[in-house]
Amino acid sequence: MTGFSESHGFAADNCVTCHAGDNENSSIESAHTGLIAFPGELANAQRACGVCHADKVASVMESLMQTGRGIVHTTRAVIDGATGPADTVNLQSLGHSVADSMLRKQCASCHLGQPKTSHALDITRDRGGGCATCHINEYPANKHPALSADVSDGRCFGCHSRSGRISLSYTGLAEVDQSAARLADGRPVEKLPADVHYLAGMRCTACHDADDVMGSPTGAVHQRDAVDVACIDCHDKHEDEAHERLTCNACHSQWAPQCYGCHMDYDEDGEQWDHVERRMTPGRWSDERWAVRNGLPPLGVNAHGQVDVFVPGMIMTVAHPTFDKEKFVRRFAPLSPHTTGPSRSCESCHRSSTALGLGQGELRITDDGIKFEPASELLTDGMAADAWTSIVRPPGPGETGEGHRPLDAAEIERILRAPTD
Numbered sequence: 001m002t003g004f005s006e007s008h009g010f011a012a013d014n015c016v017t018c019h020a021g022d023n024e025n026s027s028i029e030s031a032h033t034g035l036i037a038f039p040g041e042l043a044n045a046q047r048a049c050g051v052c053h054a055d056k057v058a059s060v061m062e063s064l065m066q067t068g069r070g071i072v073h074t075t076r077a078v079i080d081g082a083t084g085p086a087d088t089v090n091l092q093s094l095g096h097s098v099a100d101s102m103l104r105k106q107c108a109s110c111h112l113g114q115p116k117t118s119h120a121l122d123i124t125r126d127r128g129g130g131c132a133t134c135h136i137n138e139y140p141a142n143k144h145p146a147l148s149a150d151v152s153d154g155r156c157f158g159c160h161s162r163s164g165r166i167s168l169s170y171t172g173l174a175e176v177d178q179s180a181a182r183l184a185d186g187r188p189v190e191k192l193p194a195d196v197h198y199l200a201g202m203r204c205t206a207c208h209d210a211d212d213v214m215g216s217p218t219g220a221v222h223q224r225d226a227v228d229v230a231c232i233d234c235h236d237k238h239e240d241e242a243h244e245r246l247t248c249n250a251c252h253s254q255w256a257p258q259c260y261g262c263h264m265d266y267d268e269d270g271e272q273w274d275h276v277e278r279r280m281t282p283g284r285w286s287d288e289r290w291a292v293r294n295g296l297p298p299l300g301v302n303a304h305g306q307v308d309v310f311v312p313g314m315i316m317t318v319a320h321p322t323f324d325k326e327k328f329v330r331r332f333a334p335l336s337p338h339t340t341g342p343s344r345s346c347e348s349c350h351r352s353s354t355a356l357g358l359g360q361g362e363l364r365i366t367d368d369g370i371k372f373e374p375a376s377e378l379l380t381d382g383m384a385a386d387a388w389t390s391i392v393r394p395p396g397p398g399e400t401g402e403g404h405r406p407l408d409a410a411e412i413e414r415i416l417r418a419p420t421d
Helices: 006-011 050-061 069-080 098-107 131-135 154-160 166-171 248-252 409-417
Strands: 173-175 189-191 256-274 279-295 299-301 307-319 327-334 361-366 369-374
Touching: 069 098, 069 307, 069 327, 098 256, 098 279, 131 154, 154 166, 166 173, 166 256, 173 279, 248 307, 361 409, 369 409
Parallel strands: 256 307
Antiparallel strands: 173 189, 256 279, 299 307, 307 327, 361 369
16 A cells, blocks of 8 residues: 555554554455544544554644634523533533534534545535544545645635634635635635735644644633744734734734624524534524625724734624524624734724724714714614724623723724824
């Protein structure tokens, strides 16, 4: 058998090392008893990969790419009103609450524990497969696929081109409502400026190595808690007292994907694939989105007190038979857009209602204070459809989370009155 990488060449004439079975038996049926078709799936990784890489397998089993702790934590907090016991905040422990039902049917496909079903790659649709998800870059027709620590960007794309869409953004692709250009899975996209690091030939693994991808620091809930790399690892820190609270992303993100409208509806008479039970089960979630934008993002204050990039994580209504009425949710989240480029202009922050979290509209600075007329309709919470905050009222308790918050009225006025020349 050919095709093996040098580091795994020892298995070329000993299939049972990874695939199990019985190589001492001449009967096909008996030889294939207990055969593992896809070694490296997390269900068998300890037996297959863990023989040599026990520490890595143990780490991956607790990683965010397997547990999805952040997704579960936020969805439960927003939809159910509580996150549940700490040992259940993972995709493997989902129950049947409204939030968990949504996660089962809509979100849980993007984790490493999902099984692999074919010896082939599909960049836009691939999910799961455990170790093989990342460490097999191609399936040659007449060779054994080579296992490699040299992970290609295509192995990240299946999951990370969704939600925050950083795999798309990094290459300069933006998902839109309508476009003639489409990805292989049918999603419409347009071309926007790519990240300068991508244009320089840097791959995902240039920054995101095994320490933050294959494991997570104790207590890490969200991706940003697990990321180990920082801009100042390569770049000198920009010394500017007036802007010392700003993250690098706040100035150097050229654009960010933003969705300002979503509705989710549950049909108890329908059925849908359950990604935990891996079968069709009763109940079906459907979703509709609108108001997709790809431009300079709003800014807010992160949990460390820094001014950072934020995007709408949820501006949506949720309908479920157990609700007396539709639940309205407005929540923004910090994002590293992966669209790094030249710094945005002074005016794009200091004279922009969108940057300040107010949404699009007419902004006037007067002797009597700041006047703002939103361009979007007001929603049930009294704020504009594309806003995170308002000059006339602070955000409600559900609009902030994890220690993050929008700019307050005093900060907004100070920013607007700063000179831009």
